[in-house]
Amino acid sequence: DGGITQSPKYLFRxxxxxxxxxxEQNLNHDAMYWYRQDPGQGLRLIYYSQIVNDFQKGDIAxxxxxxxxxxxxxxxxVTSAQKNPTAFYLCASSRDSRxxxxxxxxxxxxx
Amino acid sequence: GENVEQHPSTLSVQEGDxxxxxxxxxxxxxxxxxxxxxxxxxxxxxIIDIRSNVGEKKDQRIAVTLxxxxxxxxxxxxETQPEDSAVYFCAASGSTDxxxxxxxxxxxxxxxxx
Numbered sequence: 260d261g262g263i264t265q266s267p268k269y270l271f272r273x274x275x276x277x278x279x280x281x282x283e284q285n286l287n288h289d290a291m292y293w294y295r296q297d298p299g300q301g302l303r304l305i306y307y308s309q310i311v312n313d314f315q316k317g318d319i320a321x322x323x324x325x326x327x328x329x330x331x332x333x334x335x336x337v338t339s340a341q342k343n344p345t346a347f348y349l350c351a352s353s354r355d356s357r358x359x360x361x362x363x364x365x366x367x368x369x370x
Numbered sequence: 371g372e373n374v375e376q377h378p379s380t381l382s383v384q385e386g387d388x389x390x391x392x393x394x395x396x397x398x399x400x401x402x403x404x405x406x407x408x409x410x411x412x413x414x415x416x417i418i419d420i421r422s423n424v425g426e427k428k429d430q431r432i433a434v435t436l437x438x439x440x441x442x443x444x445x446x447x448x449e450t451q452p453e454d455s456a457v458y459f460c461a462a463s464g465s466t467d468x469x470x471x472x473x474x475x476x477x478x479x480x481x482x483x484x
Binding site for chain 2: 290299300307358362
């Protein structure tokens, strides 16, 4: 299970608060991705980054922000502008833009 | 952009029988098609993938077939076992303006009953 880690595993926040989810990888992968998973649905891409200091919006970027200051790290901030932030968040990385390796996920609950 | 549809949404099979999950995609430029298995509360894990220059690929009890003309690909699991119970996701990638982006299907819940 090593290689790509996410913390914390469970996160609880009050509505209106920003929250940052951590994603770290030691696989020396250039590309990193953030997905959101809701019950009974597939994975939807939030943001992705192909190289350090560069990132692109995915299909559902509104209400989220990211940074890529280091190759190993790609934190995701869920802002108060995100209407329905409660979900399971998955981070992934890939070496050659094909096979993606996923982290264990963070389950965020906002009340 | 790419759109991937996956069927069925749930699949119940008897242990030892075969399971087949089908996906269709919309972007004819897509050239990479992975399948992921996700057990309850766990991370998705790649189980098999296929590129558009290949029509079929096998790995023990798992196989994937690709029909580029019809734009669909399928996962075949033979001799199913209880540990095959999980959610399976197909995905497609490779259009020139979506480097590295995977478009996922909605998933298939597979239940293997002893």
